[in-house]
Amino acid sequence: MALTRTITDNEIEAEHQALWRDAAQEYGDKFAVPGDVAQSISDRTRGLYILKGWDGKGSAARLLGSYSVSERTIISLVQEYCGEDIDEVVIAPKEKRVDKYDKLVSWAKQNIFVQKTTEELVEIGGFSYQTTLKFVQDSPYFRKVKKGLWEVRDPASDRSLDKS
Secondary structure, eight states, X not given: OOOSSOOOHHHHHHHHHHHHHHHHHHHSSGGGSOHHHHHHHHHHHHHHHHHHHOOSOSOHHHHHHHTTOOHHHHHHHHHHHHOOOOSOOOOOXXXXXXXXXXXXXXXXXXXXXXXXXXXHHHHXXXXXXXHHHHHHHHOTTEXXXXXXXXXXXXXXXXXXXXXX
């Protein structure tokens, strides 16, 4: 899916001004325009700027959704500028940091004594290299074997062995 026509800054500005002019005329004054109408105008303008910079790769709807453009505006813009009819926008929620930590810990609990490089742990956890490195350095579930190589440990059994 790609844009059916190019979008220019002048077009975006003209549409933005026209939307505000119509809203001000409808409500009597630009300061009397309800918040949801103002938000809708803002969403449309922001969406147009996003589409203007879009390289045509991937889904336009997903891209607009990642910028928190409203679903109604996404549907309208994709139909108008990409020529694609969509009924609803399905945007996968971003994975939270705590969920990524939990995923890495649960993987570690299932893979005791497995040795992995930091790069492999980056793929498993979904963090950046530096965040993964900091996590494994501070976590009782990992022990450094040598530079860049980590062994998965069971902290409970390690503590019981230390007490013996």
